[in-house]
Amino acid sequence: MRADLDLVKDWIAPGSRVLDLGCGEGELLNYLVNEKQVRGYGIEIHPENILSCIEKGVNVIEKDIDQGLMSIRNNSFDTVVMSHALQTMHRPDLIVDEMLRIGKECIVTFPNFAHWRVRSYLFLRGKMPVSKFLSYTWYNTPNIHFFTFKDFEELCVERNIHILDRTVVDHEHRHRWWIHLWPNMLGEIAIYRITR
Numbered sequence: 001m002r003a004d005l006d007l008v009k010d011w012i013a014p015g016s017r018v019l020d021l022g023c024g025e026g027e028l029l030n031y032l033v034n035e036k037q038v039r040g041y042g043i044e045i046h047p048e049n050i051l052s053c054i055e056k057g058v059n060v061i062e063k064d065i066d067q068g069l070m071s072i073r074n075n076s077f078d079t080v081v082m083s084h085a086l087q088t089m090h091r092p093d094l095i096v097d098e099m100l101r102i103g104k105e106c107i108v109t110f111p112n113f114a115h116w117r118v119r120s121y122l123f124l125r126g127k128m129p130v131s132k133f134l135s136y137t138w139y140n141t142p143n144i145h146f147f148t149f150k151d152f153e154e155l156c157v158e159r160n161i162h163i164l165d166r167t168v169v170d171h172e173h174r175h176r177w178w179i180h181l182w183p184n185m186l187g188e189i190a191i192y193r194i195t196r
């Protein structure tokens with residue numbers, strides 16, 4: 001399982017109802033169903049990922065999240081997860097609102113575009129950063145919105161969203177003591193657990 005998903009799994013209660021938005025190949029849901037007996041569903045848009053989910057026995061729905069989640073009833077899930085996809089949404093603020101409408105708690109992970117390597121790359125080279133973690137160039141990146149931990153936390157304040165937990169890690173999803181000294185500058189990936 002991807003390292004970020006390995007961190008997320010600990011925040012999900014056994015036997016709960018889970019919706020994984022942009023579930024990819026269904027790694028997280030496959031683990032949660034088999035190890036924590038959750039009732040899980042994934043939403044995915046890419047046909048090859050949907051096929052992989054089906055092969056694993058993961059319940060998956062083909063849907064474009066950007067088109068909205070209005071067909072899902074309020075409080076249908078205990079936890080709604082979106083890992084490394086919020087920055088690719090056209091309106092991440094509305095997606096977060098929808099996640100909190102359909103789930104009691106939500107878990108989101110995203111890259112920090114204020115990390116010192118991103119800042120220095122832009123400052124020294126004068127162009128959009130390309131790195132191992134942000135491996136796309138400006139014209140072919142799936143990332144539409146470049147935001148930081150501070151930006152996300154300000155959105156939470158504006159929308160009356162309560163942050164239950166936050167973990168900040170490096171690009172290999174490792175906890176480092178020094179990251180917590182200045183998370184918006186030193187952290188590369190954020191993992192938030194939020195609720196209303």
